[in-house]
Structures are given as C-alpha cells and as structure tokens.
Amino acid sequence: MIGIAVPLAAKLLFLAPVAAILFAFFVVRPLKPEWTHWPILLSCAIVTASSFYLAARVLGLFGIAGGSFDKDVLHWAAAGKWAVDFGLRVDGPGAAVLAMVSLVGSLIHVYAAAYMKGDPGFSRFFLVFHLFFLAMIGLLTANNYVQLYLFWELVGLASYLLVGYWFHKESARRAALQAFMTNRVGDFGFMLALFFILSTFNVAHFNVIYVKLALTQQQGGIPVLLPAIGALLIWAACAKSAQFPLYFWLPDAMEGPTPTSALMHAATMVTAGVFLLVRSWPLISAVPYLPPVVAGIGAFTAIFSAIIASTKKDLKRILAYSTVSHLGIMMMALGLNQVALAIFHLVVHGFFKAVLFLCAGNVGHAIHKPTANVDEVGGWRKAMPWTYACFLIAALSLAGVYPFGGFFSKDAILDAAWENGGLIRWFSLLISFGSAFYIFRMLFLTFHGSRPEQQGLKAHPHEAGAAFVAPVFVIALGAAGIGFAAPYVQELVLAGWRGLPTSVAAVSGVLNLAGSPLIPKLDWHGQFGLSGLMAALGFGLSYYLTMVDASWDWRWRRNHPRLEAVFESDFGWKPFVALLAGAVGAFARFCGRVLDKRWWDGAVEGSAGAAHGASEALAGYSAGRLNDYLWWMAAGAALLLGGALR
Amino acid sequence: MTLWAVILAGAVAAAFAGVMLFSRSLYVSAVCLLVVLLQTGLIFLLRGAALLGFLQVMVYAGAVMVLVVVTIMATGGEPEAGFARFADFSFPRWLAFAGLAAAACEVALTLYLGGASSAPVSPADPAMAAGFSTALFSSYALATEAVTLLLFLAALAVLPDKEAA
Amino acid sequence: MTSAVWAVTGVLFAAGLAMVVLRRQLLAMLLGVELMLAAVNVALVHHAGLFSDAQAMAAVAIVIAIAAAEAVVGLSLILRVLRAGRGVDAGGLSELRG
Numbered sequence: 001m002i003g004i005a006v007p008l009a010a011k012l013l014f015l016a017p018v019a020a021i022l023f024a025f026f027v028v029r030p031l032k033p034e035w036t037h038w039p040i041l042l043s044c045a046i047v048t049a050s051s052f053y054l055a056a057r058v059l060g061l062f063g064i065a066g067g068s069f070d071k072d073v074l075h076w077a078a079a080g081k082w083a084v085d086f087g088l089r090v091d092g093p094g095a096a097v098l099a100m101v102s103l104v105g106s107l108i109h110v111y112a113a114a115y116m117k118g119d120p121g122f123s124r125f126f127l128v129f130h131l132f133f134l135a136m137i138g139l140l141t142a143n144n145y146v147q148l149y150l151f152w153e154l155v156g157l158a159s160y161l162l163v164g165y166w167f168h169k170e171s172a173r174r175a176a177l178q179a180f181m182t183n184r185v186g187d188f189g190f191m192l193a194l195f196f197i198l199s200t201f202n203v204a205h206f207n208v209i210y211v212k213l214a215l216t217q218q219q220g221g222i223p224v225l226l227p228a229i230g231a232l233l234i235w236a237a238c239a240k241s242a243q244f245p246l247y248f249w250l251p252d253a254m255e256g257p258t259p260t261s262a263l264m265h266a267a268t269m270v271t272a273g274v275f276l277l278v279r280s281w282p283l284i285s286a287v288p289y290l291p292p293v294v295a296g297i298g299a300f301t302a303i304f305s306a307i308i309a310s311t312k313k314d315l316k317r318i319l320a321y322s323t324v325s326h327l328g329i330m331m332m333a334l335g336l337n338q339v340a341l342a343i344f345h346l347v348v349h350g351f352f353k354a355v356l357f358l359c360a361g362n363v364g365h366a367i368h369k370p371t372a373n374v375d376e377v378g379g380w381r382k383a384m385p386w387t388y389a390c391f392l393i394a395a396l397s398l399a400g401v402y403p404f405g406g407f408f409s410k411d412a413i414l415d416a417a418w419e420n421g422g423l424i425r426w427f428s429l430l431i432s433f434g435s436a437f438y439i440f441r442m443l444f445l446t447f448h449g450s451r452p453e454q455q456g457l458k459a460h461p462h463e464a465g466a467a468f469v470a471p472v473f474v475i476a477l478g479a480a481g482i483g484f485a486a487p488y489v490q491e492l493v494l495a496g497w498r499g500l501p502t503s504v505a506a507v508s509g510v511l512n513l514a515g516s517p518l519i520p521k522l523d524w525h526g527q528f529g530l531s532g533l534m535a536a537l538g539f540g541l542s543y544y545l546t547m548v549d550a551s552w553d554w555r556w557r558r559n560h561p562r563l564e565a566v567f568e569s570d571f572g573w574k575p576f577v578a579l580l581a582g583a584v585g586a587f588a589r590f591c592g593r594v595l596d597k598r599w600w601d602g603a604v605e606g607s608a609g610a611a612h613g614a615s616e617a618l619a620g621y622s623a624g625r626l627n628d629y630l631w632w633m634a635a636g637a638a639l640l641l642g643g644a645l646r
Numbered sequence: 647m648t649l650w651a652v653i654l655a656g657a658v659a660a661a662f663a664g665v666m667l668f669s670r671s672l673y674v675s676a677v678c679l680l681v682v683l684l685q686t687g688l689i690f691l692l693r694g695a696a697l698l699g700f701l702q703v704m705v706y707a708g709a710v711m712v713l714v715v716v717t718i719m720a721t722g723g724e725p726e727a728g729f730a731r732f733a734d735f736s737f738p739r740w741l742a743f744a745g746l747a748a749a750a751c752e753v754a755l756t757l758y759l760g761g762a763s764s765a766p767v768s769p770a771d772p773a774m775a776a777g778f779s780t781a782l783f784s785s786y787a788l789a790t791e792a793v794t795l796l797l798f799l800a801a802l803a804v805l806p807d808k809e810a811a
Numbered sequence: 812m813t814s815a816v817w818a819v820t821g822v823l824f825a826a827g828l829a830m831v832v833l834r835r836q837l838l839a840m841l842l843g844v845e846l847m848l849a850a851v852n853v854a855l856v857h858h859a860g861l862f863s864d865a866q867a868m869a870a871v872a873i874v875i876a877i878a879a880a881e882a883v884v885g886l887s888l889i890l891r892v893l894r895a896g897r898g899v900d901a902g903g904l905s906e907l908r909g
Contacts, residue, residue: 626840631832649812656819656853663826663846672838675830679842682823686849689819693860698871702852705875710845710882717886718838777865778872786869793876800883 006071007057009050010088013098013141016046017134025127033123037113040130044106047137051102055095059491068092070143070207082202089143089206092492093278093343098140100347101267103478104354105133107471108267111358112259114467115365125165125257132158136268140275144204145194148279152190152240152272156183159269162260163253166370175255181581182249186239190276193232196225210282222286230284233276234294241273241327244301248570248577251320254371258361261316265323266354271346274330281339295335299417299427302328304571306434310441311567315360316371318442322398322435323353326410329431333413336420340493344486345409348397351479352406355394356439358472362387363446365468366461374445374553378454381447383461386469388447390476395443397479399436399535408483410435414531432531436538444546445553453554651692651755658748659685665741672718674737680711681745688752697778816857823850835900837892841885848878 020043024036057064068091076086090098112129116122135158138151157180164176194204200223201209216223237243242250250270254261264270277284277294284290302325309321326349333342364372366384381388397404400411410432417428445454463469545552557564569575659682666678683706690699782790827850830843852871859867 626837627832627835630840634828634832649815652812652819653815656815656822659819660822660826663823666842666846667826667830667833672836672842675839675842679846682846683849686823686853689816689853690856693816693856695856695860695868695871698852698856698868698875701872701875702849705879706845706849710879713883713886714838714842717890720890774863774865774868777863778868781866781869782872785866786873789873793873793880796880797876800880803884803887 006069006073006088007054009053009057010069010090010141012046012050013054013088013137014134016043016050017130017137019043021127021130021134024123024130029123029127034117036123036126037109040126041106041109041113043130044102044109044133047133048102048106051095051098054090055099055492058090058092058095059488068095070205072143072205076147082198082204084146084204085144086147087143087205088141090141093275093339094140096343096347096489096492097271097275098137100350101133101136101140101271104350104475105136105263105267107475108259108263108354108358109133111262111361111468111471112257114465115259115361116257119257121165125162128158128161128165129259129263132162132263132268136272139272143206145197145206145209146204148276149187149190149194152236152276153187155269155272156180156187156240159183159253159260159264162264163256165256165260169255172255175249175252179249179253182246183239186236186246186273189232189239190236193229193236196229196232200225200229206279213282213286217286226283227287227290230280230287230290231293233280233284234290234297237273237277237331238297239273240276241270241331242301242324243273243297243328243331244304247301247305247324248574250324251317254314254316254320258316258357258364258370261320262354262357262361265320265357266350270323270327271350274327274334274342274346277331277334278339278343281334285337291335291337293335295332295420295424298328298331298333298335299424299431300328301325302332302431303427303434304328306431306438308567308570309438310434311564313374314371315363315374315377315442315446316357318438319353319356319360322356322438323349325431325435326353326398329410329413332417332424332428336413336416336424338413338416340490341409341413341416343493344489345413347485347489348405348409348479348482351475351482352394352397352404355390355472355476355479356398358468358475359387359391359394362464362468362472363461365464372446374442375453376455377446377461379448379450380461384447384463386463386473390469390472391443391447393476393480395439397483398439399539400432400531401535402532403480403483405479405482408486411531412486418530429531429534432534433538436535437542440539440542441546441553444542449547449550451550451554453551648692651752652689654748654752654755655685655688655692658752659689662745673715674741676711676714676718677737678741679714680707681748683707683711694774697775813857813861816854820850820854823847823853826850837889837900838886841882841889844885845878845882848874848881 017040020039024039028036028039053064056062058068068089070087070089070091072085072087074086075083077084109126109129112126116125119125132155135151135154139148139155142148142151160176160180163179164172166172167176197209198204201212203209203212213223213226239246250265253264256264284294305321305324305328309318309325312318312321326345330342330345330349333339333345360372362384363377363380364370366372366380367376369376393404397406398410400406400414414428414432417424445451566572662678662681662685666675666682669675669678683702687699687702687707690696690702824847827843827846827848830846831840832843834840834843852874855867855871855874858864859871
C-alpha cells in the first residue's frame with residue numbers, strides 16, 4: 001500500500017477547499033461578498049464526491065481498485081535525523097468518518113447559506129466555516145502525528161472564530177475563549193504526547209509507529225513512555241471530545257450561529273477527539289489498564305450529561321449535553337475495544353445530531369432568535385411539519401429505535417457493554433433510558449401539546465422555506481437509513497486495519513483490534529431487547545411528564561429551586577472548574593504582575609539601570625574633557641615610567 | 647652658600663607655583679609663573695649656566711610672558727558672561743610684597759655672596775661654553791635648525807588671519 | 812644640592828601637572844605646560860653642571876626654544892577657539908564638530 005500514487009480524489013480533498021477559500025477571500029469577498037458561498041459550496045460538492053470515491057476505493061466497490069493508501073506527499077520540515085512529512089493517509093476508519101463529515105458538513109454548508117443570508121458577516125462566516133471543514137478533512141487524512149496535531153489546532157482555532165462569531169456579544173466572546181482555553185488544556189496534553197512519541201519512536205508516521213510498537217510487543221514489552229503517551233492522548237481527546245473533566249466548554253459553545261453548532265457537534269470538532277483515539281488505539285490498547293479508563297470516562301460522562309440534558313430548558317443546550325453523552329458512548333465503545341462500533345456510532349451520530357441541531361435552528365429561526373427556550377415553543381407540530389418530521393426521525397434514531405440509525409450503532413455499543421459485564425452493564429441501561437428520556441422530552445415540549453407556561457403558538461411559527469428544510473431532510477434520510485450501512489462501515493474499519501503491512505498483521509492480536517471489531521449481529525433476545533425496553537421506559541416517562549402531567553417540568557423548578565441550581569451547575573462541577581480557573585488565573589496574574597513584572601522585569605530593568613548608572617559613572621571619565629585625557633595620559637606616562645624604572 | 651641661594655630660589659619658586667596653581671585669577675597665575683621662571687633662571691645662573699639663565703629670562707620673561715598676559719587681557723576683554731573673572735587684573739598686594747621681598751632677599755644674598763667670595767656664581771667654564779656651542783651648532787645642528795624653523799612658524803601662527811579680522 | 816634641586820624640580824613639575832589636569836581654563840593649562848618644561852630644565856641644568864656635560868646644556872637651550880614656540884602656538888590656538896565662540900574653557904572642546 002506504500003509507494004503507490006496518490007489518487008486525484010485525495011488531492012482534491014485539499015486542493016478544492018484551499019482553492020475555494022483563497023478564491024472566495026481574494027476575489028469574491030472584495031467584489032461581491034454575498035456570493036462568497038458559491039465557490040465554497042462547489043468545493044463542498046467536490047470534497048463529498050472525492051470522499052465517497054475514496055471510501056469506495058478502500059472498499060473496492062464499483063471496480064475501483066487501489067484500496068487504502070498512506071503516502072508522503074512532501075517533506076515539510078526536517079531537523080536532524082527525523083523529518084516531518086506532509087502525507088495523506090486514507091484508510092478504513094479515515095474514509096468512513098471522512099465520508100460522513102464531507103456529506104453532513106456539505107449539507108450543513110447548504111443550510112448555512114440560507115441561515116446566514118443577510119448577516120453582515122456572511123462572507124467572513126463562510127470562509128471560517130469552510131476553514132473549519134478543511135481542518136477536519138486534514139485531520140482525518142493526516143498520516144502522522146505532527147500533521148494531525150497541526151490540523152487539530154486548526155480545528156480549535158476555527159471553532160474559536162466561529163463560536164465567537166457574534167463578537168459584539170459578551171457571552172459569545174467568553175464562550176469562545178472558554179472553548180479555546182479548555183481545548184488548549186487538552187492540546188497541551190497532545191503536545192506532550194507528541195514529544196514523547198517522537199522521543200520513543202523517532203518518527204511520527206502512524207504506520208511506522210504501529211510497526212515499531214508491534215515489533216517491541218513481539219519481544220514482550222512496551223516502551224517505557226507508552227502509558228504516559230496513552231494517558232496524555234486520552235486527556236487531549238477528553239478536551240476535544242468534551243469528556244468528563246473537560247466537557248464544560250461544549251454546552252457554552254452554543255453561542256455561535258446554529259450551523260456552527262451543527263457542524264461542530266456532528267462533523268468537525270468533537271469527533272476529532274474520538275478519531276484521535278481511534279488512530280492511537282494500537283498505542284493505547286497496548287497498555288492494559290488504559291482502555292478501562294477510557295470506558296469509565298465515557299460511561300460516566302454519558303450518564304452524567306444525559307441527566308443534565310434532561311433538566312435543561314434551552315433547546316440547543318439539551319442537544320449539546322446530548323452530544324457530550326453520545327461522545328461518552330463512543331469513548332465507552334473504544335474502551336471496550338469496539339473500534340468499529342465507535343466509528344460507526346460516530347458516523348451515525350453525525351447524521352442525527354446534525355439534523356437535531358438544524359431543526360433547533362429552524363425552530364429558533366421561527367421566532368427570530370439564534371436559539372429557543374422551551375418556554376417560547378410548544379405544539380409546533382402543525383406549524384412546522386417538515387422540521388417536525390426531520391426531528392422525529394433524528395430523535396428516533398438517537399433513542400435507538402429500529403430501523404433508524406441509532407439502533408444499529410448505539411444499541412450495539414450498549415450490547416457490547418452488557419457483554420462486558422460489571423458496572424458498565426448497568427450504566428449502559430441507564431444511558432439507554434436517559435437518552436430516550438431527554439430527547440423525547442425535548443420533542444414533546446417543542447412540537448406536541450400545549451402548556452399554559454409556554455408561549456407556544458402565540459408566536460405564529462412557520463416553516464422557514466425550502467432552503468432551510470431540504471438539507472435537513474436529506475441528512476434526516478441519512479440518519480434514518482445509515483444503520484443499514486453498518487456492514488460497510490465494519491468492512492471499512494477492517495479494511496483499514498487490514499491495510500497494515502502483513503508483517504504487522506502477522507503478529508496476531510498485537511493491534512488489539514481482534515478483540516471484537518465486528519458489529520454484533522442483531523439479537524432480539526439479548527441486550528437489544530433490554531435496551532429497547534429501557535428506551536421505551538424513557539419514552540413512556542417523558543410522555544407522562546410532558547403530555548399527561550404537562551406542567552411537571554415547570555412545577556419541579558418552582559418547588560425545588562435548589563435542585564435546579566444543582567443541575568444548573570452540573571452537580572457543582574462548573575463552580576469547581578470556575579474556582580480552578582480562578583486559581584489558575586490568580587496564579588497567572590501573580591506570575592505576570594509580581595513574578596514577571598516586579599521581580600524578573602525588575603531584575604532585568606534593574607540590570608539596565610545598573611549598566612546605565614555604571615556607564616554614566618564611567619562616562620564622566622571620557623566626556624571629551626581635555627583635562628581628563630591629560631589626566632589619563634599623565635597616569636599612563638607614570639605607569640610606563642614606573643615600569644621602565646623598575 | 648650657593649646651596650642656600652638655590653634653596654631660597656627653589657622655595658620661592660615652589661611657593662609661587664602653589665599660588666599659581668590655586669589662584670582663580672588667570673592674571674595672577676600668569677604673573678606667578680613669571681616669578682617662577684625668573685627663579686629658575688636664577689637657579690640656572692647659580693648653577694653656572696649663565697647663558698641659559700639669561701635665555702630663560704629673555705625668552706620667557708621678556709617675550710612669552712608678555713604674550714601670555716596680553717592674550718589674557720585680550721580674552722578678558724570679551725564682554726561675554728562667564729569671562730568676568732578674566733577682567734579682574736588686580737594683583738593681591740601681599741603677593742606682590744612677597745615677590746618683591748624675595749627679590750630683595752635674593753639680591754641681598756647675591757651681593758653678600760659676591761662680597762664674601764670672589765666667585766659667588768660659578769664662573770662660566772670656557773670648556774663648557776665651547777662644548778655648548780659645539781653641541782648646538784655641529785652635533786645638534788639639525789635639531790637647532792628645526793627649532794629655529796619651528797620658532798619662525800610659530801611667529802607666523804600668531805599673525806592675525808584675514809577672515810577672523 | 813642635588814636633592815634640593817630635585818625637590819624643586821619635583822614640586823614645580825607636580826604643580827605644573829596639577830595645573831594641566833585640574834584647571835579648566837585653556838590658558839591655565841598652557842601655563843601648566845610651561846611650568847612643567849621649566850621644572851625639568853632645572854634638573855637638567857644642575858646635572859649638566861655636575862657632569863660638565865655641554866650637550867645637556869644644548870638640550871636645555873633647545874627645550875627653552877621649543878617651549879617658547881609651543882607657548883606661541885598654544886596661545887594662538889586659544890585665541891582661535893575663543894573666536895570660534897567655544898569659550899576659553901576646556902569644556903568647550905569636548906565635542907567634535909565639522
């Protein structure tokens with residue numbers, strides 16, 4: 001697989017967005033800023049076509065030969081005995097995620113073109129939006145860790161720019177800064193991991209690292225730094241994919257325009273962390289105690305955020321916590337060594353989460369606000385039938401109802417958790433229950449019934465138009481049908497690992513993917529039935545608490561304000577983080593104002609002052625006065641004379 | 647006795663050198679230098695170098711010091727601020743008295759020595775005089791010529807230039 | 812005799828040097844230089860007499876002549892400096908100027 005030419009499609013993945021961004025920036029933006037989206041949409045189309053071509057190529061479908069490949073395109077930087085190459089790696093996991101990202105991302109672009117129309121920053125939005133997209137594509141096709149890190153940071157930067165898009169809003173600026181800072185905390189872990197990787201393997205290429213690691217393992221051992229590398233990579237993924245210690249930036253990142261949230265949650269941003277772990281999975285799984293840690297983090301985050309999602313009133317916030325929860329599910333799958341399932345759920349989640357966000361955007365658009373609150377909506381099923389239909393499909397998919405996508409991915413993960421046994425088994429049931437509860441609660445509160453607490457139909461909602469609905473509907477179709485692509489995704493993932501050099505593959509089991517990379521067959525009697533039962537319970541409870549006992553949601557808030565405060569603060573985690581951030585800030589201020597400014601600068605400036613004083617003092621002796629010269633001359637003559645006489 | 651005469655002359659010279667050093671007035675300094683030079687000329691005389699002594703008195707007291715004093719007066723005549731102290735040509739009376747007293751003392755001593763001894767001053771050694779002239783005009787003839795030329799050029803240097811005038 | 816002469820020479824030379832180094836007026840510095848030259852002459856003359864060395868006498872004569880020339884040149888330079896508006900102090904000559 002090494003040594004073959006890079007197909008045109010892979011080159012187009014980069015050339016099209018770069019060319020589109022440059023053209024849009026230098027030509028379209030100055031001339032006709034409201035046309036900025038045209039070259040970018042064209043680029044989206046090219047990228048999507050290329051991605052599907054590459055996926056087909058990896059699978060060998062339609063007679064497209066070539067399979068996966070990993071090739072250095074150019075030497076980027078060389079230093080001493082190792083160099084950083086800029087390469088392209090299109091293998092199974094990459095191609096699977098790439099296809100989803102490009103399709104969903106492109107449709108979100110289409111939606112954004114309608115949603116952002118007339119916004120004063122339309123042109124800027126589209127450029128950064130596409131940069132975000134490009135960064136994610138680069139991340140998915142990177143063939144070494146340095147390149148991955150580069151695009152990882154680019155994703156963080158673009159997300160910062162997009163979350164803070166309405167920079168005139170204080171809250172948007174704060175959220176952007178918070179997202180960026182939290183990501184920086186994780187990126188620091190990635191950076192350290194990168195250094196450790198370079199010092200351990202002397203190379204950053206995935207394929208070489210896998211081989212080296214496999215050979216080391218064959219000799220019965222792992223590199224000393226490998227546990228640290230794995231832990232740091234997990235830390236980085238926790239920041240990017242919003243897992244427990246570092247999840248809090250994601251719900252606040254709702255301050256950006258809705259297409260941003262959709263892209264961020266579905267396709268480009270948060271999946272990067274999971275993808276990093278997939279790429280690094282041979283490394284992490286080589287350390288026996290790391291996968292359980294990943295699974296634990298994922299399971300805990302999944303339940304934790306599912307509970308919080310059930311208590312939120314802001315629609316986008318509910319979805320944000322739901323994303324955190326589903327990312328937790330993906331991490332849990334990874335931790336259970338179900339790489340294929342994690343990727344499959346990533347893909348499926350991308351579809352239905354994009355739909356949910358875009359529907360929330362439509363709902364917000366109907367009342368001319370960037371986001372809607374459950375108080376402001378209610379019973380909009382008739383007024384917005386298309387949006388309702390899309391939302392319903394996505395919600396069913398999320399809750400894992402057959403035959404929608406989520407059933408195949410999420411329930412398979414929960415099944416794997418059930419198989420695994422232990423605490424995770426019960427966690428998986430809770431997750432199943434919680435997911436169904438919060439999403440149907442949202443569905444009912446938004447589209448069904450009429451409650452006295454809600455503004456509801458007084459706002460006269462209406463469907464926003466074809467441009468708003470069509471892309472959502474296409475993605476919703478994907479969300480409905482993606483489950484049947486499970487064999488392809490499984491094949492893709494397997495093909496990806498199969499693409500490894502045979503010498504490595506021969507070392508059976510070293511890559512730890514043998515565990516069970518297969519997506520389990522449907523089994524109505526096992527966990528599938530049980531988790532379906534839990535989902536049905538969640539559905540029933542949400543139906544009861546929103547339709548039958550319609551005012552429950554407002555009642556408990558009224559009666560237990562302290563309980564609401566607990567949920568509002570994420571069980572006290574947010575204040576703790578704020579405290580921590582405050583302490584770090586205070587330390588930084590101390591470093592800046594006292595250590596740096598007073599002590600260090602004082603020393604530095606003092607040295608300058610001392611030098612100044614010394615030179616002032618010395619300058620007095622060479623100020624050009626004749627007397628001084630004569631004095632020195634006399635002294636010198638006396639010295640010479642003394643030397644001569646002695 | 648010559649020793650005492652030399653010591654007296656040296657003491658007077660040293661005293662006036664001190665006054666010259668510490669006096670704020672340039673005029674006083676210049677006059678003091680004149681006195682010192684005269685005293686050294688006297689020492690030359692006492693040490694049997696009569697010609698050099700006369701040369702010293704002639705060149706310095708007669709020519710250079712007059713030039714110096716005239717220059718000081720010229721610069722002091724400038725009405726600019728800051729030069730006011732140059733315009734102060736008063737000479738301290740005690741200093742003048744001391745100078746006069748020293749001169750009188752020395753004259754008296756010389757006369758006394760002249761009365762007491764037939765050779766108060768070391769007589770000019772004819773051989774020395776011959777050697778002096780030989781050295782000056784044959785051995786060091788070139789140096790003498792050079793110095794002469796230098797004196798000539800120096801005379802040119804004091805000529806007022808037309809631009810300044 | 813010799814020690815007395817050396818004492819006189821030393822005192823006069825030191826006074827001349829101090830004058831050159833300490834005083835700021837250019838004229839005073841010139842006077843100091845003259846004094847130093849005269850002081851050295853005293854010792855030279857004395858030792859010329861001691862050793863009956865006519866060449867030293869000649870040297871003294873030349874020194875006197877050079878001192879005179881130097882005084883004249885120095886005075887004219889001082890006058891030039893004064894005319895150039897840079898005062899009569901050494902402080903006025905602390906900068907190079909085209």
